[in-house]
Amino acid sequence: MSIDRATKAEVDWRKLHRVTPLLNAWKVAAALIAIFVWQYSDTLGQLDLPATQLLLVIIGVIVVGSLIGLGYSALAWSRTRYGVSPESVYLHSGVLFRQQRHLRLDRVQTVDVTQPLLARLFGFASLKIESAGGAGSNLTLSFLTEDEAQRLRNELLARAAGLTVEEAADGAAAPSAPAAPEREVLALAPGRLVGSLALSFWVMAFVIAGAVLVVLAVVNQSLAPFLGVAPALLGAAAYVWSRFAGEFAFRVATSPDGVRVRQGLLESKARTVPPGRVQAVQVTQPLLWRKRGWWRLQVNIAGYGAEETTGSVLYPVATTEEVGRLLYLVQPDLGDPRPLELLEAGLSGTGGDEGFVTSPRRVRWLDPWVWRRTGFRVTDTVTILRTGRIWRRLVIVPHERTQSLGLSEGPLDRRLRVANFSLHSTPGPITPMVTHIDADTVRELLVDVADRARRARREAGPERWMLPRTARLAVGAESGPGEETGGSGVAGPAVPPGVYGGILPSPPVRPVYGGVLPGRSAGTTSPGDGGRMHG
Amino acid sequence: MPTPTSPALDIEGVQWRPISLRLIPVRQISVGIFLGLPGLVTIWPAIVVGSAMWLLPIGLLALTAWLLWLIPRQVRAIGYAELEDDLLIRRGVMFRSLVVVPYGRMQYVDVEAGPIARKMKIAAVQLHTASAGSDASIPGLAEEEAARLRDQLTARGEARLAGL
Secondary structure, X not given: OHHXXXXXXXXXXXXXXXXXXXXXXXXXXXXXXXXXXXXXXHHHHXXXXXXXHHHHHHHHXXXXXXXXXXXXXXXXXXXXXXXXXXXXXXXXEOOOOOEEEEEEHHXXXXXXXXXXXXXXXXXXXXEEEEOOOOOOOEEEEEEEEHHHHHHHHHHHHHHHHOOOOOOHHHOOOOOOOOOOOXXXXXXXXXXXXXXXXXXXXXXXXXXXXXXXXXXXXXXXXXXXXXXXXXXXXXXXXXXXXXXXXXXXXXXXXXXXXXXXXXXXXXXXXXXXXXXXXXXXXXXXXXXXXXXXXXXXXXXXXXXXXXXXXXXXXXXXXXXXXXXXXXXXXXOOOOOOOOHHHHHHHHHHOOOOHHHOEEXXXXXXXXXXXXXXXXXXXXXXXXXXXXXXXXXXXXEEEEHHHOOEEEEEEOHHHHHOOEEEEEEEOOOOOOOOXXXXXXXXXHHHHHHHHHHHHHHHHHHOOOOOOOOOHHHHHHHHHHHOOOOOOHHHHHHHHHOOHHHHHOOOOOOOOOOOOOXXXXXXXXXXXXXXXXXOOOO | OOOOOXXXXXXXXXXXXXXXXXXXXXXXXXXXXXXXXXXXXXXXXXXXXXXXXXXXXXXXXXXHHHHHHXXXXXXXXXXXXXXXXXXXXXXXOOOEEEEEEEHHHOOEXXXXXXXXXXXXXXXXXXXXXXXXXXXXXXXXEEHHHHHHHHHHHHHHHHXXXXXX
C-alpha cells in the first residue's frame, strides 16, 4: 500500500537510454554465434558449397544472431524503468520474470560509474549503486549517457547525504544537484604500476618458470614442456594483464561526497565511497616492494564481498608518504597525537615503539622471526593490528565499524599463556587478526575494544553524512563533559564534515598526518569538472 | 566449570550459562548414523575381501568411538552469557574460542532445529551480524529458552541498533 503510493506519487520514473539495446545486443549475438560455430562447424565444412555461398551463410547467421540479440535487448529495455524518490532508488526490470528492486538511499555504500570499452567509445556509462546486502545487492542502471550518469550520481549522493534537491523531480530540465567540488589527491604513474607488477610474485614466478622451460626445451630439443604448462602460463599472464588494465590510470580524489576512485585502461570505473563506509583499511608490502618503499592499500566495504577484487583497492602502489595521505582520506583521525610516527611504527617497525604491544618473548621459538613484529595498538578512534615481517601488513579498523570480536587458543597457546585476537569486519579482502598475544593482555584488549566500540557506535556519525552533524555536535557538547574518558572518543566523529572535502579543519583537532593536502581553494575544481572521467 | 581454566578466555565477572545436555544424545545419534552405521556396514565387504579392507570399518568405528567420547566434553564446554550490551559465547575443549557480539550489530536471528533435535525439544540460536566472521551460534538450547533468547536478542538489538 505505502509502496504503491510511493511509486505513484513521489517517484519520477525514467527510462534507460535508447542505445541500451544496441550496447547489450552484441553480447547476445556473440553468444548465439559462438553456439552456432560450436555446433555446426563440422557440418558447415562438409557442405559442398562454393566459397561465396558459404560466406553468405556465415553472414546470414551473424545478421540473424544480431537481430535476435537486438530484439531481445530492445524488449528488455522497453520493460525497464528506474526512478528516484527522496528516500529510495527503484528499478523495475525483467521480460518474463519481473523484478522490482528498491534501495534505500541511506543504505548506499558506494556509487560507481562504469564504462565498458564500447560504451566508453560512444560516451555512455552505467551506474551501479551498491547496498550492504552482500554480493549481488546492487542496483545497476545501464546504460545512460555519460552526463546523465554523472548527474544522477550527484543527485543520488546528494540525497543520500541528506541534502534536499530542489525541483529535481521534474526530470531532465530541472536544475540538478551540483557536482560536489572535487580535488584530486593522487594519480598513479603508469611507470610505477608496471614496476610494481614486475616486482610482484606472479610476474617473478612467470619469468622464472619461463626461463626454466626454455632451458628444458633446449636441453631436450622438444617443445613438450611448453605445451604442458601453457594453461598455467596463460592464466598467470591473464592475471597480470587484468591487474594492469584494471589499475591503469588509478586516481584518487576527495569531495564532500566521499572518496572518489577512478581506474581502468579499457573499461573505466569511477567509484564514490561516501564518508564512513570504509569498514577496515589494510596496508601491505610484499618483500620485493620493500626496497622501493611501495605499499598497497585495500579497504573492506560492506556489500562488495570477497569476490570483488578491484573494488576493494584504495590504491595499488603508494609510497610511504602517500599512504599517510590516503589513510587520512578514509580515517582522518588516528586518535594519536603523533600520527606520522604511529604510522611509521605500524608500517615497518618492530617492538614496542609508539605504544605497540607485541607477542611476548616466550613465543619466540614458535614465531622466531615475527614475534617482535606481531602486535596491536588501540587508540581513541581505531584499532591497529600489525603483522608480517616478510609480507608486512597493517590493518586499521575504526571502533565504530567493529562488528564483533573473537578470541581463540589451542592447547599449545594455553601452555604458553597466549591467545589469538580477531576483529570481525564485513566480508572483504581484510580479516583483521593478531596471533600469540599474552593472555592477560589479550583479555584486557578484548574488553577494551568492545567497550570503545560500544561508545563509538553510540557517537557514530549519521548514515546521511551531511544531515544532523551539527545537531549531533551540539548533543556531543552537552553530554561531553558528562562522559569521562569518553570525551576522547568523540574526537573522531566531531571532526567537521568539511574535512572530507579536503578543507582542513582550522585549527586541526589533531595533528594532520596527511597534511600535505593543499589549502582551501588551491586545488578545488569547478563543479563542472567534477565528474569528468577521461584520463 | 568442567573444562580446564584458560588464562585468556576466562573473563572475570561473567556468569556463563550452560546449554542443555540433551544436545549430547542428539549429536551422538547423528554421529552414530553418519559414521557408526557405515562403519558397521563396511564390515561385510571386509569379511569377504579381507586384509586391507578392514582398514575402513576399523577407521570409521574408531572415529565414532572417539567422537562419542568427545561430544559430552564439547557440549559441556559450550556456554553463553548475556551482558548488558554484548552476547558472549564460548566453546571448545582443546581449541577454545570466545566471541563477543554486540546486540546493536545484530542483523537477524535464526532459530533452527533438525529432526533429532526437534524430538529432543532443543534448538540452535544463531545471531547474524554484517560480518561473516562472527560465528555467534548457540546450539542445544531448550525450546522455550531458545524462544526467550530470540525475543530478548531482538528486543535488545532494536534498542541498541547501530548502522553498519
